[in-house]
Amino acid sequence: MNEQIMKVNNISVNFGGLWAVKSIDMDVKKNEILGVMGPNGAGKSTFLNVLSGLQQPSEGYLVIGTQKISQSKPWNMAKLGLSRSFQTVRLLPELNVLDNILIGGHMDAEKQAWDILFRTKKYRQREKELISRAENLIETLELKDKKYEKISKLSTEERRRVEIARSLMTQPNILLLDEPCAGLSPQETEEISKLILKIKEQGVTVILVEHNVKMIMSLSDRIVVLDHGQKIAEGTPDEIAKHEDVIKAYLGGSVNA
Numbered sequence: 001m002n003e004q005i006m007k008v009n010n011i012s013v014n015f016g017g018l019w020a021v022k023s024i025d026m027d028v029k030k031n032e033i034l035g036v037m038g039p040n041g042a043g044k045s046t047f048l049n050v051l052s053g054l055q056q057p058s059e060g061y062l063v064i065g066t067q068k069i070s071q072s073k074p075w076n077m078a079k080l081g082l083s084r085s086f087q088t089v090r091l092l093p094e095l096n097v098l099d100n101i102l103i104g105g106h107m108d109a110e111k112q113a114w115d116i117l118f119r120t121k122k123y124r125q126r127e128k129e130l131i132s133r134a135e136n137l138i139e140t141l142e143l144k145d146k147k148y149e150k151i152s153k154l155s156t157e158e159r160r161r162v163e164i165a166r167s168l169m170t171q172p173n174i175l176l177l178d179e180p181c182a183g184l185s186p187q188e189t190e191e192i193s194k195l196i197l198k199i200k201e202q203g204v205t206v207i208l209v210e211h212n213v214k215m216i217m218s219l220s221d222r223i224v225v226l227d228h229g230q231k232i233a234e235g236t237p238d239e240i241a242k243h244e245d246v247i248k249a250y251l252g253g254s255v256n257a
């Protein structure tokens with residue numbers, strides 16, 4: 001559990017004079033669920049955007065494996081083993097679950113026009129592999145009975161599961177989850193939480209941004225708390241729940257609420 005998989009080094013993002021994220025340092029450890037929390041405007045989304053290559057940092061860099069990354073793009077981050085759900089590409093409502101998940105596999109495919117045009121053996125082999133990968137994910141995300149259902153017929157919670165499955169198609173080492181339980185009922189939140197644990201058990205490191213304090217507290221191995229763009233606390237859920245600065249940041253309330 002202690003092996004470092006990614007290092008965040010002095011990351012800052014400035015928007016026209018405002019430091020949305022300021023001097024963040026942290027290590028991400030292999031196969032942990034790392035929660036990122038903080039009040040509205042704390043810098044969580046901006047920070048996640050940097051990790052996924054959507055936002056270039058004004059200062060600082062990431063280290064993944066032996067690679068130092070100061071400026072990157074989402075497709076490069078995907079190649080480095082990082083995938084983010086709820087990102088840019090929305091689910092296609094008129095396609096079924098299987099086809100939507102397969103799209104995730106095509107995002108990282110380094111295809112040659114020749115192979116596609118003539119459906120070469122290499123292309124057909126790759127398609128077969130992707131379908132088998134998608135079917136395994138359908139199993140993991142418990143979507144078997146929805147495999148051929150159109151997205152437009154699914155509930156919000158089922159769509160979230162499809163989005164997670166799709167982002168796992170690139171077989172990432174690190175999965176970034178951006179508020180996977182937003183707008184879900186407590187029971188649906190419970191279902192998604194169980195699936196996140198299942199994904200961790202399969203060897204994936206998860207970075208989870210969530211407003212639902214109860215959920216992030218129960219699911220995370222470690223938590224980092226941001227406020228006004230800065231890291232104000234880092235520790236186990238128990239340590240975070242007792243941390244004075246965290247309680248203060250959450251307007252004097254208890255973070256167990």
Ligand SMILES: Nc1ncnc2c1ncn2[C@@H]1O[C@H](COP(=O)(O)OP(=O)(O)OP(=O)(O)O)[C@@H](O)[C@H]1O
Nearest residue numbers: 015018019020038039040041042043044045046047
């Ligand atoms: N593109 C942008 N241009 C200018 N300011 C921005 C931009 N994106 C975010 N900000 C500002 O940066 C700060 C951090 O915003 P961010 O969305 O990262 O916080 P957050 O913790 O994700 O908030 P929330 O929980 O409300 O989603 C806020 O003050 C926000 O207004």
